[in-house]
Amino acid sequence: MAKDLREVRLEDLPGPSSKEELEEMKMPYEDYCRKMFDVGGEFGKPQALKGIRWLSTTMYIFTPHSVANLAELGAEVIKIEMPRMGDPMRHTSPFNEAYLYPLHDSRPMTGTGFGFLGANDSEYHITMDYHLDEMKEAFYRLVKMSDGLTECYRHGTFDRWKQSYRYLQELNPRFIYVWGGGFGYGPKIFGGSYDILGQAHAGLASVTGMHDFMGGHVAKHSNWCIDWYSGTLITYGILAAMHWRRKTGLGTMIEFSQVQAATRALGYTVPLYGRFGIVRQRWGNWDTQLCVHGIILCGKSDFPDSENPQDKYDARYVMVSAFQDADFKELCDITGLKELYAKYQAHKDRVEAEPQVEIYAALEKWASDKSRSQVVKILQDAGILAEPVMNDREVYECEHYRQRGTIRWHEDPIFGDVLLQSTYSTGLMSETPRRQSWIWRPVGADNVKIYHELMGYPIKKVEDWYAKSWI
Amino acid sequence: MCDIIWCKKEIDGKVCNTVNYLDPYCFWNWEGKVNCAECGTVYYIHMIQGFMYKGPEEKPGEKPDTSPLVADQPLNGYKCHIPGIEGRTRPYQCLPRGIYLGRADMVKFSKRGRLVRGWRPQPPSSGIAGSFGFNWDAKKLSPDVWEEYQEKLRKGEAKDW
Numbered sequence A: 001m002a003k004d005l006r007e008v009r010l011e012d013l014p015g016p017s018s019k020e021e022l023e024e025m026k027m028p029y030e031d032y033c034r035k036m037f038d039v040g041g042e043f044g045k046p047q048a049l050k051g052i053r054w055l056s057t058t059m060y061i062f063t064p065h066s067v068a069n070l071a072e073l074g075a076e077v078i079k080i081e082m083p084r085m086g087d088p089m090r091h092t093s094p095f096n097e098a099y100l101y102p103l104h105d106s107r108p109m110t111g112t113g114f115g116f117l118g119a120n121d122s123e124y125h126i127t128m129d130y131h132l133d134e135m136k137e138a139f140y141r142l143v144k145m146s147d148g149l150t151e152c153y154r155h156g157t158f159d160r161w162k163q164s165y166r167y168l169q170e171l172n173p174r175f176i177y178v179w180g181g182g183f184g185y186g187p188k189i190f191g192g193s194y195d196i197l198g199q200a201h202a203g204l205a206s207v208t209g210m211h212d213f214m215g216g217h218v219a220k221h222s223n224w225c226i227d228w229y230s231g232t233l234i235t236y237g238i239l240a241a242m243h244w245r246r247k248t249g250l251g252t253m254i255e256f257s258q259v260q261a262a263t264r265a266l267g268y269t270v271p272l273y274g275r276f277g278i279v280r281q282r283w284g285n286w287d288t289q290l291c292v293h294g295i296i297l298c299g300k301s302d303f304p305d306s307e308n309p310q311d312k313y314d315a316r317y318v319m320v321s322a323f324q325d326a327d328f329k330e331l332c333d334i335t336g337l338k339e340l341y342a343k344y345q346a347h348k349d350r351v352e353a354e355p356q357v358e359i360y361a362a363l364e365k366w367a368s369d370k371s372r373s374q375v376v377k378i379l380q381d382a383g384i385l386a387e388p389v390m391n392d393r394e395v396y397e398c399e400h401y402r403q404r405g406t407i408r409w410h411e412d413p414i415f416g417d418v419l420l421q422s423t424y425s426t427g428l429m430s431e432t433p434r435r436q437s438w439i440w441r442p443v444g445a446d447n448v449k450i451y452h453e454l455m456g457y458p459i460k461k462v463e464d465w466y467a468k469s470w471i
Numbered sequence B: 001m002c003d004i005i006w007c008k009k010e011i012d013g014k015v016c017n018t019v020n021y022l023d024p025y026c027f028w029n030w031e032g033k034v035n036c037a038e039c040g041t042v043y044y045i046h047m048i049q050g051f052m053y054k055g056p057e058e059k060p061g062e063k064p065d066t067s068p069l070v071a072d073q074p075l076n077g078y079k080c081h082i083p084g085i086e087g088r089t090r091p092y093q094c095l096p097r098g099i100y101l102g103r104a105d106m107v108k109f110s111k112r113g114r115l116v117r118g119w120r121p122q123p124p125s126s127g128i129a130g131s132f133g134f135n136w137d138a139k140k141l142s143p144d145v146w147e148e149y150q151e152k153l154r155k156g157e158a159k160d161w
Helices: A019-025 A029-037 A062-072 A133-144 A165-171 A195-201 A225-248 A258-266 A269-276 A325-335 A338-343 A353-369 A372-381 A392-397 A399-404 A447-454 A459-467 B143-155
Strands: A053-057 A076-081 A124-127 A148-151 A176-181 A252-257 A293-297 A317-321 A385-388 A408-412 A416-420 B003-007 B018-022 B030-035 B042-048 B051-058 B070-073 B079-081 B107-109 B115-118
Touching (some): A053 A062, A062 A076, A062 A225, A133 A165, A195 A258, A225 A258, A293 A353, A317 A372, A325 A338, A325 A372, A338 A353, A372 A385, A392 A399, A447 A459, B003 B042, B003 B051, B107 B143, B115 B143
Parallel strands (some): A053 A148, A076 A124, A148 A176, A176 A252
Antiparallel strands (some): A293 A317, A317 A385, B003 B018, B018 B070, B030 B042, B042 B051, B070 B079, B107 B115
16 A cells, blocks of 8 residues: 555555456356345335325225235325225135134124235225215315325216216326226226136137147136236336326326226237237147147156145146257157157248147157156256246245245234235335235224324214214 | 946846946045945045046945945936935035035144234224234233244244245
């Protein structure tokens, strides 16, 4: 080190003395990512939507999820449920007592089902029968002090109750109002929706499932993927509306039809019809555009002695992708199906329907005396893309998800130990990560916090409303 | 009915020819032994999703786990064994088998052995208008379960995963 500090030379300073050395000193990129995203350290970082207050008069999964996205990113969300009953989703799924108690003081023998999970987390739960004239004033006051509202009633219901966008924007011109429902205005304006209805009406179910000749049916996805998907699309709309409001100072009305949103997931189906008049068919675990690119059945389970049928019988499926000519050649070599390669060297030949039937049948025959893991190993060792089709338990035990915090145990302040996947499966953010503060709260758990502490109503009044079942 | 067992057992030179009806309520996903309602021959079957995965295989000398719901003999004037005949058909109680009776499974601990607030009834909140505090103090509000949990911790039964 130079004696005179004013004459410190760059190379004498601690740290890298050249660009090359700097490069050398950089931590490996994977370690850098681990440090940046710091799984488990989410609560030590700021929240992107802190300062936003959102009202949620939503039910089931679709519209609640659009708001849960905001709550996980830091917005203060007030979920308003019907007094004593709560969101019907609390009582639906899954059946047979997978419940967490309590639901509400007045109903000690009723719990909330896990189906509620992930669509209403980190929110404040109050109760209000907002269509009563007596509660209108409280409702309007909440609107005045909030940034937006998401509702899911039949089209025009809130308008009839004088709380649609055209009423609320007069109270709060910056208000962002979301209606999420089945069809929206048009010939089926009063049609409600569920996930399955969205999948059916949008044409998605017609291209899902195995073909007739394989013994298949039109199929819906088992979980409510269109509910989760449509809810997320609403969130994008809300974030864009908030950005618009920063520029103009004005609110927006978002009218979101679930069946309409589901058509977006159809991909090339619609333009295909537009150009050729072809109505797309379903092709199940195979692919109409690529071959080989599908899921095959192996002969032996990976867990033949397990008691669980998912393990015992279903741990037999492998996803395999070898549609490039070189990969397909390798696949045929490794499986001893060289005559198939000789027959279908060009992709355009093997992607036709009949060759696909022949190729997949031959592959399944080859796999018929092998277990799932044997098939995966043989294919992966040959450099072919292959992965086992995993079940829930395997996902839980998967090291990849554990390291990234996708599946994690959550110590809920009210309900205790719960295994979660939803919040932390939505992409990592280095500066303002999503987090789940609590899975949900009992019906009306925050009545005093919101009505008294936030809005300033006297406790006497809150108790009076409660006694009358208005809240 | 998800399937039948057509009993072809020959007894005293005569084929039994009884159709034993396997109802989905009991047999949809089922593995075990079931008797023929007429001759009592015991068959082993294994059904998955209503599909006869294995069997019927005769198991002479073994005891049946259950009986078919109903049986008849189409080649013999549809002679019928109605439900609920002891030893022939299954007792008719309008109930599915035990595991589907839907009795509440009151879980107090998660799969990794940590405390879960999942049993009922729960102590009421002390709050106004149904309000709940942010934290449930298990030690104070559910001391017996808390004790059980301490025991689990001592035995090392509460794990990380």
